Amino acid sequence: MLEEGKLIKEEDLPYEGVRGIPHIREAGNAVRRRTGDWRIFRPEIDRERCVKCKMCFLMCPDSAVSWKEGPEIDYFVCKGCLICASVCPVKAIKVVRDEGPDRR
Amino acid sequence: MKDLIDGNEAAAWGARLCRVRVVPNFPITPQTEIIEKLAEWREKGLWKGEFLPMDSEHSVLSAAIASEAAGARTFTASSSQGLLLMTEMHYVASGMRLPLVMVNCSRGLAAPITLWPDNNDFLSLRDSGWLMFFAQNNQEVLDLVISAYRISEHREVLLPSIVNMEGFILSYTREIAEIPGQEEVDSFLPEYAPRVVLDPERPMSLGIPSLHEYMYFRSQVHAAQRNALKVSERVFAEFEKTFGRKYRCVEDYRTEDAELVFVCAGALSTTIKAAVNALREEGVKAGMARIVTFRPFPENRLREILEGKEKIVVVDNSLSPGRGGIIHSEVSSIADCAGVVVSLGGKHIGRDDFVKIGKKADKKGRYWYF
16 A cells, blocks of 8 residues: 555556455455444443343344443444444443544 | 458457457447357357357446456457446456456447447546557557557556447458468467466455555556556567557657647548648648557657647547547647547548648637538
8 A cells, every 4th residue: 555645746656566456365354354444423332221131232233242241342343333222222322423543 | 361351350350369268249330240250250160269148238348357357368349339338347347457358349429329430439438447549440450459468468557458440430341451370469469367366266356345445446557557658669569570560659640840730549540641641732741640549648759749830630539518529638738739529420521621621720729520
C-alpha cells in the first residue's frame, strides 16, 4: 500500500506488479479482517441490568457476541448493526456514538 | 500468405493465430462473421478452442473473465449495443488485471437505430482501464490483435485490450491482407503464462471487496496503463522485426513540414490521407496524425508532432453531446485545435469533403459537417 497524506507525482506512482491484482490466496482469513471500523454506533452492555437471556448472543448476525460468564462483544468485528440492542428484552445494551480506537 | 479478406475475417485470423483457447460469443451486426468464421474453423478442426455461445453480451464478458482468470488465453468480439451491455464487466476485467483481448466493430448507438459505424460505442470504454487500439484497415485489425496479446500479457501491463474497426467500412469490406504463418506468430507470442490463476487445487479469491485499498488497486490500473505506452512501442518495434510491418502509437503522415494537420483515428484516416495528398497538390502543406493507441493516450508523441503547427483540425466520428467530438476534447488538452464532428452513424464523407474542411476550418473553432 502507499503512504497516506503525501502528494506524489504521476510519474512516481509505483507499479507493483501482481501485488496490484486484488486477490487473496489464503483461505479462512476473514477473522483477521477488521470490520469494527465500519461502526458509527457502539453497543455497550450494562452488566447490572443484564439477565443473561442470551438473546444478543443468538441474534448477532456476525457472531461478534461470544459467551463466557455473560455476553462479550468483540469490537474488532462488531459492525454496529445494533440488532443486539433491539432484541434485548431488558434494554441492557446502551447505544453510544463510537469514537473509540477501533474506529478509524 | 496473401488473401482477400474483410475486417471480420482478419479479426478471426488474429484470434486463431494467437491460439486462443476460449471464445465466449454472441453475434451482432456488423461483427457476426468473426464468430461464424471461428465456428467454421472449429468444425473443420482448423482452430482447436472452446466455442461458447452465451445468452447475452454481459454473460459473454463474464465468461471471458472467468476463462482468462483460469489461465486460458481468451478472445471475444462485439459491437454497439452489445458492447454497452458488457460495460459493467469491462471494469471488472481491468480491475482483475486480466489480459484478454476483444475486437469491436463500431456501430452507432440507438436511438434511432443504425447499423452503420461511428465510434461512440468504442469510446464509451475511455475510462474503463482497457487498452484501446484503433485499426485503420484490415491488415491492422489482424496485426493489432496479435500485438494486443503481447502488450496485454506483458508483466508490466496485465490489462485487457480492445481493438476497434469501423463496422462495414472495415468489417464487411474485403482488402488484400498478409496473413502471417503460424510459426512466425508462435515465435512472436509465447504461450500465456499468468502468475495469478484460479485453480481448484489452490483456492484463491480474485476481485475481492477492498474498501480502504480500492484507491490503491485502481491506481495500479493507471500505473499499468502508463507502462503500456512504453511496452507498446517496444512490442511494435519487435513486430516490425518479425513481420516487417511498422506501427507506432501515433502514425504521422506528411506532418514534418505541414502547416495544417488533421488529427484522427480509425478508418476515416485513409480518406483523410487522400485529402492530404489532394491539398498538397493544391499547394496547401497538409499532414495527418492518426492515433493508434487511444488508451494509453500517447500525449508526448502527439505533442511532438503537433508542436508549432499553424492549424490543427481534429476529426471525430463520435460525439459527447454538450461537449463535442470526443477525441477533440482529448487533443484540446495538449494543443489549440479546431474540432469537426463528421460521419455519425456512418454518414458518408469523402476526400473532397475533408479538403473543404481543411481549408475552411479556423484554428480554434468547433464545427459540424453533414
